[in-house]
Amino acid sequence: MTRGTMKTACLALAALLALGGCTVTIHTGDEGVDRTSFKADRIKADVAFLADDRLGGRDTGSAGHEIAANYVAAQFTRLGLVPAGDDGGYFQNVPFQTAHITPDDVALSLTMGGETTDLTVGDEYLMSGSVRTADATVEGDVVFVGYGIHAPDLGHDDLAGVDLTGKIALVISGAPKSFQTEIRAHHGSGRTKTRALGARGAVGYITVNSAIDEKRRPFARSRRFLGRKSFNWIAPDGPDAGENGVRVTATVSHGVARRMFAAGGGDFDAVLAEADAGSPKARPLDVRASLSRKSRRSDTFTSPNVVALLEGTDPELAGEVVVMTAHLDHIGTNETLKGPDKINNGAMDNATGVSILMEVARVYAETGIRPRRSILFAAVTAEEKGLLGADYLARFPTRPDLRVVANVNVDMPVLLYDFVDVVAFGADRSTLGPMAAQALDKAGVTLSPDPIPEEGIFTRSDHYRFVQQGVPSVFLMTGWGESPDGEDGGALFREFLSKTYHTPRDDVSLPINYQAGAKFAYVNWLILTDVANADGIPVWNRGDFFGQAFSGPMAPAQAAP
Missing domain, CATH: 3.40.630.10 (Zn peptidases)
Structure with missing residues (x-):
């Protein structure tokens, strides 16, 4: 049965059933229920x-x-x-x-110590298609901003005093364990972080798993999601309505993050420990990143x-x-x-x-x-x-x-x-x-x-x-x-x-x-x-x-x- 036929049949059935309705006395309370x-x-x-x-x-x-x-x-x-x-x-x-992507539709490269390296999608980074920002290329210096959370009311602000204009933010997934669980879920979401980072001028951001998230959902297992379709509704004034300055996002493996921190003499494992304690310190990295995506929209x-x-x-x-x-x-x-x-x-x-x-x-x-x-x-x-x-x-x-x-x-x-x-x-x-x-x-x-x-x-x-x-x-x-x-x-x-x-x-x-x-x-x-x-x-x-x-x-x- 086609969709149109089924729709007609169901609505006809509804009309017939409606004829069998009975008249009832209207009242507002829960008497008798x-x-x-x-x-x-x-x-x-x-x-x-x-x-x-x-x-x-x-x-x-x-x-x-x-x-x-x-x-x-x-x-x-x-x-x-x-x-x-x-x-x-x-x-x-x-x-x-x-929107979805194939491996040929995305690119992420890092420039460290004067050398540019193209990362391998699936093995070293992941990216997905986007309905709102289907096609975009961004390039900028990388700034590590802890969890990427702006929550001064909770005594936590990873973004205080950080200039992100035209930059690529590197953030750790999730939120501090000290946050109440529902508030932690709110601040740990990509949607909340995208808005906070975009409001401060970031053009893209890269996520790396916290130690806890890497144990629960290892990066290597996420490869199976590569190419999965993402969905979004279309606003009355078009698919790009309401999008802020963040144009491309990606997730990198722990191995890639270690190289990014090591480029400036940093220690990623020490940063993970700081994050676990709830207070990772923001810092610029000696890394420049380029992210590109061409989504295949339906x-x-x-x-x-x-x-x-x-x-x-x-x-x-x-x-x-x-x-x-x-x-x-x-x-x-x-x-x-x-x-x-x-x-x-x-x-x-x-x-x-x-x-x-x-x-x-x-x-x-x-x-x-x-x-x-x-x-x-x-x-x-x-x-x-x-x-x-x-x-x-x-x-x-x-x-x-x-x-x-x-x-x-x-x-x-x-x-x-x-x-x-x-x-x-x-x-x-x-x-x-x-x-x-x-x-x-x-x-x-x-x-x-x-x-x-x-x-x-x-x-x-x-x-x-x-x-x-x-x-x-x-x-x-x-x-x-x-x-x-x-x-x-x-x-x-x-x-x-x-x-x-x-x-x-x-x-x-x-x-x-x-x-x-x-x-x-x-x-x-x-x-x-x-x-x-x-x-x-x-x-x-x-x-x-x-x-x-x-x-x-x-x-x-x-x-x-």
């Missing part, structure tokens, strides 16, 4: 459809993803939700391009966010919207995998999350509960490509007349056991925290600390793109406590991450606990309802790092006693 209002069998049916082999793993831009998007739109239609996409429909069609294509609105009932508050997100995409089919199964179905990641989002919407529709504020349901695309669909929605809202005041995100709840606790990423940073705690208490679920803080999960799912727009956000993860029947939640979660995550084994043959999925839907519904009915909007806790960094609404200072 409890755990039993959320149906495991409906979640199971949705997961079965979204994770079916015939959808091919729902890769961004694929026919399978479009089928999944039409399925979600059909459910929204049946529920009577207001279309909130482009041109009166449910789709916000996000324009994308991909034609522009689209992949939809599926967005629908449940309109609020309070005339004073209905213009404020709480966004519930879950990513619809997965990683598609990989023909290089060994064995007969090449399809990464993404049952847990994230067919479960989208199915829970739809179940939450169903309960609103069936019960007639309409909170005071509006709720926007968004099954977003391209999470696996860098949170791109959520980023586009947060930057270019489909309903600019509505003010986004909070985000509740659902991503890969590991439903292999009857969870008794959850981790609420972001809850401790805003007034969403007490609301989440109240919802969890009502559902009989406890709140637990992050069991894997080193992973920096707060910055790795779609809610973070709303955080970057200043919006208080919360993202629940199933906790690691022992289930009522004695199952070790932590052991099952870790086993899923190590053996099943992003493999063809993540399919409907997993022993998915759909009753746990219904409970997870209930918890998220309670949070949404509380936020949408509250007298005031969520605000960041006074002085919170992310609230300040992204200029979000802040709690007022407490009056002096």
Whole structure:
């Protein structure tokens, strides 16, 4: 079946189903809604459809993803939700391009001691294609700038007093261990470093692994990513919109870094030790670098966010919207995998999350509960490509007349056991925290600390793109406590991450606990309802790092006693 045929069929089915809707009395509270209002069998049916082999793993831009998007739109239609996409429909069609390189498309040379050496891509350095700065050549003196982090508020500024105008920066990956884990993930990201370095005049930068990162993800293993496609959305005013002065980036091996420091009498291993202690010192190197890249960009294509609105009932508050997100995409089919199964179905990641989002919407529709504020349901695309669909929605809202005041995100709840606790990423940073705690208490679920803080999960799912727009956000993860029947939640979660995550084994043959999925839907519904009915909007806790960094609404200072 072609994409057009499938789209027509799905929308026709939606229209027919919509005719069978029933009239309900509208009210704003949670009267009559409890755990039993959320149906495991409906979640199971949705997961079965979204994770079916015939959808091919729902890769961004694929026919399978479009089928999944039409399925979600059909459910929204049946529920009577207001279309909130482009041109009166449910789709916000996000324009994308991909970019990749071959070894012949890139070059990196170093001049040391009067001699110029061309490095070998794959063995000594890595570079990738770029949609935003597809073709570029930069040349300049190399300046080592530690981690490349500008964080004077944390007592750390690698860039203080450093002139980077027209220079190539050499930076160590990551961020100091002394930083709180979520803040470390923010400052350690390439996106944050690119902006900081570009703002100070750097035209390119080179990364070398920290000692910790080299142990966790050795440079030699990264060779397999050479030539992989990078994705980015296209801004309304073109692919290069908003890019700062950094034009080319690369990563070099430890061996290359040792030669670069040795050229001026330095000791790279001593610098790694300084970095491990948190205080690598910036210094110019006696090295000049030239970096060149010619990316092979695709034609522009689209992949939809599926967005629908449940309109609020309070005339004073209905213009404020709480966004519930879950990513619809997965990683598609990989023909290089060994064995007969090449399809990464993404049952847990994230067919479960989208199915829970739809179940939450169903309960609103069936019960007639309409909170005071509006709720926007968004099954977003391209999470696996860098949170791109959520980023586009947060930057270019489909309903600019509505003010986004909070985000509740659902991503890969590991439903292999009857969870008794959850981790609420972001809850401790805003007034969403007490609301989440109240919802969890009502559902009989406890709140637990992050069991894997080193992973920096707060910055790795779609809610973070709303955080970057200043919006208080919360993202629940199933906790690691022992289930009522004695199952070790932590052991099952870790086993899923190590053996099943992003493999063809993540399919409907997993022993998915759909009753746990219904409970997870209930918890998220309670949070949404509380936020949408509250007298005031969520605000960041006074002085919170992310609230300040992204200029979000802040709690007022407490009056002096």
